[in-house]
Amino acid sequence: MSTRKLLVDVHTHVYLPRYAAYLRARAVAPRIFSRPVPGEPDVEEDRLLILENEPSGGRPVGPQVYWDKSQKLAFMNRHGIDVSVVSSANPWLDFLPASEANSLAKELNEDLEEFCSSSPDLGSPTSGGGPSIKRLYGLGLLPLVSEASLSDVLKVITQISSLPHLKGVIMGTQGLGRGLDDEELEPVWGEIERNGLVVFLHPHYGVPSSVYGGRANGHVLPLALGFPFETTIAITRLILAGVLDKFPSLKIMLAHSGGALPALSSRLASCIDHDPVVASRLKHNARYYLGRLYFDAVAYGPEELGFVSSAIGRSSTYDDPSASASAIPSLESEGKLRVLGSSRMLFGTDHPFFPPLKATDKWKSVTENLAAINAVAGWGDEEIEAVCGGNALRIFDLV
Ligand code: URA
Ligand code: ZN
Structure with missing residues (x-):
């Protein structure tokens, strides 16, 4: 099929x-x-x-981009997007007391289910026919705030799993206020894994604003650097806590192509090698975990996407915790790594953020990401089609 x-x-x-x-x-x-x-x-x-x-x-x-469904669909039509897996934008429920976060999460999950289930049918995603899919699917919210009751969080995972158009959760980096390496979150990972939901890990806080200096750089430093570094630190803490070892089928997709993790994974591996306490905790070499994760393709450049796919592709060669960097791959095997890694990368737009500054038919933030996917050295039609949609259909269980 x-x-x-x-x-x-x-x-x-x-x-x-x-x-x-x-x-x-x-x-x-x-x-x-x-x-x-x-x-x-x-x-x-x-x-x-x-x-x-x-x-x-x-x-x-305003409603035109942030909450009107017909506008989301119009945006999709204008850019040739067939299906969107929609998630609430930051800062989610992070600022609410636990009881309010819990009730609002449940209401917003119902709202998102309605938003998606009432979207138009697209037809069958398989060439041989079969049931139609919708144009909109969603990622729900968990009441992950400090003082949250674990049983409330687990009940909301059950709620999300029962809503047919919600395929996962969007999550920030704070967890129950102590980050994602908090041992108390283990039942949450277990329940998400058991239900086959995808976790979309997304930043909000960046890094402390004191590091940005006093020059007026607008939003550039927090968005370009703070966001991806926040994601990098959060996922690294989760890896170091052994969460990916304990939950081998947990699906986590990282925003903004995983931030700096692909570029730093060998350095991370080396630092772990030199720290016996941390090394003894992990079943694999740090580079291996890239191949356990999914990465959106929101990187805006073909070189970056190519690099991320190579780093994912070589991850399986680092199964052994003490594995060390192999010889520089020949161009032929570099191509193979990129093909392998492309199966874990997925097109995204970050709409409605990054709107064009001047009225224009298509948003540059969309066309640039699409052009990048189409220009990755070593990706052919098959890889491009997978990153543009085939991977999402599989990973979000839409077929
Ligand atoms: N700015 C945000 O606040 N969130 C995003 O997802 C992108 C840009
Ligand atoms: Zn985003």
Whole structure:
């Protein structure tokens, strides 16, 4: 059974209306507020302030991109996207007390199920016919905040598993307030694994703003560097805690192509080698774990995607914890590594973030990521089709 060529966006966000209303009622970040448009005192615009110290009073926000389903579908149509796996945007429920986070998570999961189940049918994803799939699927929210009751979190995993259009969860890096290497999270990983859900690990906090200096660089440093480094540290802590060893079927997809992890995995392996306490905890060499993860292809450049796929592809050669760097691969085997690694990479857009600054038909943030996928040295039609959609159909269990 072969699958049709589909373009599937696995990194695309929404603030559901219930969440937007919640943000609108708040007086401190995260919040949505109205202010006069600069230079047009009689016209009001809504702004989204995610962090209190954001430059330029946050970003413009409105139903057109953040919560209207028909607008999400119009965006998909304009860019040739067949299916989107939609997730709530940051900061999710992180700022709420545990009981509110729990009730809002359950309500938002129901809302997201309705958002997806009421989307149009796409037809069968397989060339030989078969049941139709929808244009929208979703990733639910867990009430992961400090003081959360573990049994509440486990019940929400059960809820998400019972909602047919939700295929996983989106998760930040805080866990129950102590990060993702917290031993108390083990039942959560176990339950997510048992239900075959995908964890989409996504940043929000970046790194401490003191490292960005005083120059006015807008959002550039937090978004380009802070976000990916946050993800890198969170997933590395999870690996070092042995979570991927304990839960061998757990599916984790990293935002922004895994941040710096692919580039630093050999350094990580070397540091572990020189630290017997940490080394004794892990079943494999650090590089091996790249091949246990999934990576969105939101990297904006073919060289970066090629590099990530090579690093994933060579991971299986580092099964043994004491494995050391093999000889530099010949061009032929480098090509093979890239082909292997492409099976774990998935197209994404990060919509509705990164909108074009001037009115234009297509968003550069989309076309650039697509062009990058099409230009990776060593990827042929098969790999490109897999990264554009085939991998997502398989990993999110849509076929
Ligand atoms: N900015 C955000 O706050 N979130 C994203 O996902 C992308 C950009
Ligand atoms: Zn995102």
